[in-house]
């Protein structure tokens with residue numbers, strides 16, 4: 001039977017196909033056809049009519065049926081009965097659990113003020129992210145803690161500082177050259193770019209450039225693979241700028257009419273010649289020159305960039321260099337370049353979150369004490385922990401966490417644990433008992449993909465929003481985050497600020513598009529009317545109205561007018577001769593879903609990639625246990641001996657913990673957890689970013 005646009009959900013015993021979009025397995029863009037029968041998910045395939053994926057789906061996306069029925073799911077609210085983290089719980093009813101959460105948060109508000117309560121979110125999965133911000137705003141707390149310090153804030157906000165918008169890769173239109181800069185779209189589908197879109201552009205004739213310390217399968221297929229030393233992206237970009245400007249390959253018209261500071265940039269990059277860039281990055285000088293020429297000559301070229309350019313304290317300058325490349329080569333705001341993606345007409349996120357209720361958020365939130373970029377509206381985890389542990393700049397006493405597992409995802413897990421245990425009150429909503437939930441006072445069982453109506457990519461600047469209608473009932477007593485937040489909002493704030501139900505919440509958001517929920521689901525997705533070269537009419541939304549290649553207010557951001565290369569903090573240490581970096585697993589999402597059997601079969605153990613020469617010198621064999629050690633800690637992963645990495649680089653996977661070992665047990669979250677190796681000693685001033693890539697390490701047989 002052909003898939004139907006879902007107008008509800010099927011609880012009957014007839015098989016029924018529905019159209020929806022993948023969610024919660026990565027940023028989620030694939031349109032899927034999902035078969036249900038008797039309240040269960042019985043089949044999932046990629047939808048050939050999918051706007052982004054045209055039929056593609058991956059094993060993660062197809063695992064939703066297993067997640068729906070997994071015995072590991074939390075099914076009832078739990079309230080702690082023993083000491084924190086001792087794994088002693090009693091089952092509670094929802095009203096009882098919600099009352100306990102409201103009491104915990106309200107007590108902090110009463111005793112220490114509203115800002116002593118933090119609201120923590122991981123990777124945004126759907127509307128819950130914005131609903132949580134609404135809860136914080138209505139509650140009166142400016143402290144929404146998120147992982148944006150290492151995920152998207154550096155890219156998005158540096159883009160906004162320089163050109164007034166977030167320049168996303170336009171992979172929908174023809175390009176001469178696609179650059180994947182520290183982004184492995186084949187494994188990660190970053191920013192809603194499904195790799196098949198890149199493949200389609202390559203078939204149309206686009207060249208591919210991959211900038212990655214690993215010879216990934218995509219790098220193997222590329223016209224240019226620049227296998228740089230981790231953490232040296234800024235130096236490579238400065239070298240590119242040098243070649244492009246010296247050889248006159250830049251777009252004179254755009255530089256003259258759209259940019260400010262070009263002459264200063266040109267003078268600045270004179271010293272960063274290919275010889276210098278080669279010595280820093282380890283990439284061959286001739287290769288740097290030919291790659292820079294290719295980027296300079298391509299009209300247009302588009303750059304898809306990933307976490308690698310932003311997960312060091314030097315993110316701001318690295319990204320400034322990459323945006324400068326886009327600008328001087330005339331690739332900004334043009335079809336097939338890096339664009340200001342037009343959003344569909346929906347309720348503006350600022351309105352949805354009721355930003356008006358907390359007008360002094362910027363000066364009241366923890367960030368104010370650290371002089372971050374004023375555009376950073378979420379609190380970096382490192383500042384949250386300082387406030388909990390040392391009351392700097394003021395105490396944080398209580399936290400509500402949803403869709404996040406900080407014990408695995410924040411840099412420096414030992415400090416995270418100390419901070420979570422020190423809180424007066426902690427509530428966690430998740431789908432399974434995680435190492436983070438194990439430290440809570442109250443644990444709430446969350447409904448997940450296909451178990452409730454949700455909207456995808458809203459407010460993320462990708463130019464598309466996706467319908468994700470409910471297809472099956474959640475298991476046990478699981479409830480969607482949207483409903484839980486709505487209930488907490490009614491308990492903790494003026495009930496008139498909340499909704500009858502989460503459907504009404506979604507409707508309020510969609511109304512400006514002229515759709516109601518049903519017709520939105522019928523349509524499947526909404527995009528904006530894409531315009532290009534808007535700057536010709538309106539200029540850029542920056543202080544100068546131009547792209548700011550040199551920033552005359554950089555000092556206020558703790559930077560210099562022009563981007564500088566500095567070796568990443570934590571990258572050099574005589575006792576730790578190797579350079580550790582990381583890449584995401586194609587089979588999991590961060591620390592999520594190791595408990596899903598079909599995915600675990602595909603990737604049963606955490607692996608560290610080691611070059612054969614390095615492995616031989618250290619008597620490490622493929623498949624053996626390896627101890628990985630940095631100044632911050634030590635973990636064990638399994639050796640994958642491969643020429644994919646160079647001899648001085650090792651690449652370990654992040655996010656591993658072992659549900660089967662008991663989430664509350666130290667072994668579970670400590671043994672192979674990458675963030676035991678990271679520290680938050682040095683943070684980038686603009687976004688509070690710690691070093692997650694390019695860390696000095698040593699390895700040996702375990």
Ligand SMILES: Nc1nc2c(c(=O)[nH]1)N[C@H]1C(S)=C(S)[C@@H](COP(=O)(O)OP(=O)(O)OC[C@H]3O[C@@H](n4cnc5c(=O)[nH]c(N)nc54)[C@H](O)[C@@H]3O)O[C@H]1N2
Pocket residue numbers: 024121122123125147150151307402403404405406408409410411429430431432434446447448449481582589590591592593654655674675678692
């Ligand atoms: N060392 C290192 N650390 C990193 C990174 C790295 O590359 N290296 N990457 C960083 C990046 S880019 C990011 S985005 C962060 C991610 O940080 P997090 O988002 O904290 O990462 P996850 O481990 O995926 O945690 C998500 C949790 O949400 C739960 N969950 C799934 N669906 C739902 C739902 O519908 N409702 C609720 N309430 N819970 C749900 C999952 O079970 C899981 O426990 O990690 C960052 N940390």
Ligand SMILES: Nc1nc2c(c(=O)[nH]1)N[C@H]1C(S)=C(S)[C@@H](COP(=O)(O)OP(=O)(O)OC[C@H]3O[C@@H](n4cnc5c(=O)[nH]c(N)nc54)[C@H](O)[C@@H]3O)O[C@H]1N2
Pocket residue numbers: 025026027123151152181182183184185187188189190191211212213214216229230231232233305306307308309581582583584585586587588589590651693694
């Ligand atoms: N399967 C899967 N998909 C995901 C996620 C997931 O956890 N799993 N997470 C989602 C999220 S929240 C995000 S933010 C995106 C992230 O998506 P990506 O940014 O693509 O993810 P990563 O794998 O962390 O990094 C991409 C590449 O950077 C390379 N790299 C490592 N160090 C360096 C370096 O110093 N310089 C350069 N140039 N490259 C380097 C790695 O080898 C890797 O191939 O993916 C999303 N999609």
Ligand code: SF4
Pocket residue numbers: 022023025026027028029030053056057058059060061062189
């Ligand atoms: S690539 Fe991402 S969006 Fe597509 S099916 Fe896989 S997990 Fe889902």
Ligand SMILES: [Mo]
Pocket residue numbers: 123150151152
């Ligand atoms: Mo992320």
